[in-house]
Amino acid sequence: MDSKIFNLKAKLEVYKAMTNGGNFADCPVRDVIQGISGKWSSLLVMALAEKPYRFGELRRLVPDISQRMLTQTLYDLQRDGYVHREVFPTKPPSVEYSLTDLGRSMFAPLQMLVQWAELNHDAVRAARAAFDAAQA
Amino acid sequence: MDSKIFNLKAKLEVYKAMTNGGNFADCPVRDVIQGISGKWSSLLVMALAEKPYRFGELRRLVPDISQRMLTQTLYDLQRDGYVHREVFPTKPPSVEYSLTDLGRSMFAPLQMLVQWAELNHDAVRAARAAFDAAQA
DNA sequence: AAGTGGTGGTCTCAAAAAGAGACCAGCACT
DNA sequence: AGTGCTGGTCTCTTTTTGAGACCACCACTT
Numbered sequence: 001m002d003s004k005i006f007n008l009k010a011k012l013e014v015y016k017a018m019t020n021g022g023n024f025a026d027c028p029v030r031d032v033i034q035g036i037s038g039k040w041s042s043l044l045v046m047a048l049a050e051k052p053y054r055f056g057e058l059r060r061l062v063p064d065i066s067q068r069m070l071t072q073t074l075y076d077l078q079r080d081g082y083v084h085r086e087v088f089p090t091k092p093p094s095v096e097y098s099l100t101d102l103g104r105s106m107f108a109p110l111q112m113l114v115q116w117a118e119l120n121h122d123a124v125r126a127a128r129a130a131f132d133a134a135q136a
Numbered sequence: 137m138d139s140k141i142f143n144l145k146a147k148l149e150v151y152k153a154m155t156n157g158g159n160f161a162d163c164p165v166r167d168v169i170q171g172i173s174g175k176w177s178s179l180l181v182m183a184l185a186e187k188p189y190r191f192g193e194l195r196r197l198v199p200d201i202s203q204r205m206l207t208q209t210l211y212d213l214q215r216d217g218y219v220h221r222e223v224f225p226t227k228p229p230s231v232e233y234s235l236t237d238l239g240r241s242m243f244a245p246l247q248m249l250v251q252w253a254e255l256n257h258d259a260v261r262a263a264r265a266a267f268d269a270a271q272a
Numbered sequence: 273a274a275g276t277g278g279t280g281g282t283c284t285c286a287a288a289a290a291g292a293g294a295c296c297a298g299c300a301c302t
Numbered sequence: 303a304g305t306g307c308t309g310g311t312c313t314c315t316t317t318t319t320g321a322g323a324c325c326a327c328c329a330c331t332t
Contacts, residue, residue: 032253032260037173055280066320081263092279102259109248116245117168123238124168127217191309202291227299228308
């Protein structure tokens with residue numbers, strides 16, 4: 001493990017950036033992270049990274065999202081510049097959502113996290129089970 | 137841009153993993169991601185990546201977290217195996233929180249996201265401002 | 273002609289999560 | 303005897319989320 005190098009790098013670059021010089025409360029990094037750390041945000045970004053989807057397609061793709069949260073999460077993602085919304089004058093009008101360049105560039109590091117999750121979900125589940133067993 | 141290669145890779149590895157074969161609802165990756173996508177989780181992990189902290193130190197470090205949410209978020213992070221909690225028999229007893237190996241390994245990809253946020257928060261804020269201006 | 277279904281939403285109301293702040297025991301120091 | 307620090311829990315209020323009804327419009331079926 002190169003944890004020494006890792007920690008040094010973390011301290012010098014990341015910590016300094018996120019603390020905003022000792023101020024955790026109004027930190028721009030926090031502002032950005034919170035925009036994508038919602039319950040559905042990352043999931044929708046991951047879906048749209050594959051290809052553009054229409055509203056109803058997304059709803060069917062993610063069966064346990066409420067229509068209300070789908071609307072709102074897409075709205076928020078659009079507002080932050082990750083998602084582009086385009087209405088086609090078909091009948092009935094269809095609405096297509098796609099990732100912007102900013103969204104695609106954000107998906108790159110997000111993908112790292114997803115890959116980590118893919119590799120380590122067994123460890124997480126094991127930790128969870130062990131913890132629950134110890135509590136009982 | 138190598139967006140073609142990027143998308144292919146995304147489709148083959150990430151999308152397949154997260155869809156769990158077409159099923160977005162019970163996907164282990166989602167389970168893991170949701171555990172770290174809470175409002176305070178990533179922030180606390182980032183803080184603890186720098187060095188271990190005691191409860192009160194974390195509270196002062198993140199002034200706008202309520203004591204209740206600090207307790208609960210640390211509990212959840214401990215349950216998922218990211219954080220180690222150790223009580224020292226001082227008077228009064230002090231409690232130290234630190235990242236486990238799993239927590240440190242998760243911080244690596246999280247750091248990528250933080251670095252992206254650091255580089256792109258201007259773009260996000262600009263998009264937000266433009267969107268709000270267009271709505272008005 | 274009257275139903276049926278698909279489009280992308282909004283509106284209302286209930287449930288869950290988060291925030292605010294009081295309270296607690298134990299010990300050190302004054 | 304009072305004050306402060308430790309790491310919390312408990313209760314109450316506010317915010318966020320979820321569940322589901324409802325909407326207009328049009329195509330297609332019956």
